Amino acid sequence: MKTIVFDVDDTIYDQQQPFRNAINSVFPSVKPTDMHELYIRFRFHSDETFPKVMSDEWTLDFMRFYRIDESLKDLGYPAVTTEEGTTFQKIYEDELDNIVMHPEVKKVFDFLKEKNIPMGIITNGPTDHQYKKVKQLQLEQWVPTDNIIISQSTGFQKPEKEIFDLAAKEFSMEAEHTLYVGDSFENDIAGAKNGGWKSLWFNHRLRAIPTNETPTHLHEVTSFDELFPVIRSLFS
Structure with missing residues (x-):
């Protein structure tokens, strides 16, 4: 990766x-x-x-x-x-308006920044609503503003292939060498597959894989505490 x-x-x-x-x-x-x-x-x-x-x-x-x-x-x-x-x-x-980044996620972001790993964000939702979250979570400390895509502003949304293709182009990332991390199997894991990306399913709500879907993710992580060790192993 x-x-x-x-x-x-x-x-x-x-x-x-x-x-x-x-x-x-x-x-x-x-x-x-x-x-x-x-x-x-x-x-x-x-x-x-x-x-x-x-x-x-x-x-x-x-x-x-x-x-x-x-x-x-x-x-x-x-x-x-x-x-x-x-x-x-x-x-x-x-x-x-009071949300905060989970401390285990901050560990991940700090590690990736220290390793100079390019990072990006793709989120579904209304542009203004989601950008407020970006600001509240202070994501631009780790992720360049140009590497943040909010679905409503593009006309596409996860799991559509087009939003992943757009992100790969805008972020200057190669799909086959990019890992997508998300909690929704339908939007994030299936979407990453549609775009030809690798994926990590952050399944901390312990959802079942939808009956019509096939597992394609590299890893499944079921708690915040597991997230950092797995990502560190993939990028060390």
Whole structure:
């Protein structure tokens, strides 16, 4: 491996914490034992419906309401009111303003910077929303601004081959020598395969491989503590 590119959400920081805080504030009836599965459903509906925003079929506000409403209904909770949906999104965004890079990820970034390994970012989502996270996480201390791609600004999104091809060109990286690190099998691992990249599945939520997918990743890491040793071994 010569170069490395990362996902952002739930890879560089723990996305479940701001989600949990927002749920507890607006939907206190949600059982703690349901929180993990609710988060997984929330991510599923986010990934499933964001293409409708990209194609202008849905507004971003409607997609955000739909994903929390459907996620709660999936687990047998009542339908969400418009007021609850709006309040949840506001609190969730406020919580995202306080995200911090996981210390184990910082170790990885410091190691890669010291080794002069070129780094990049590909993240799905609305441009302004995702760039706020980039700034909050101070990613530009390690990753050049020109090596950060946010899907909405390109017209493509993971797992589409085009966004990986664009990144390889813009970042001046060779696909066959580039490792992509992300938590979503469907978006990150399948996407890296589509682009001809190598991949590391950061499966710290212990998801199963989708039934219609074939494992193509070099490594599967199931905790933040495992991340640094594996990446160090690949780039030493």
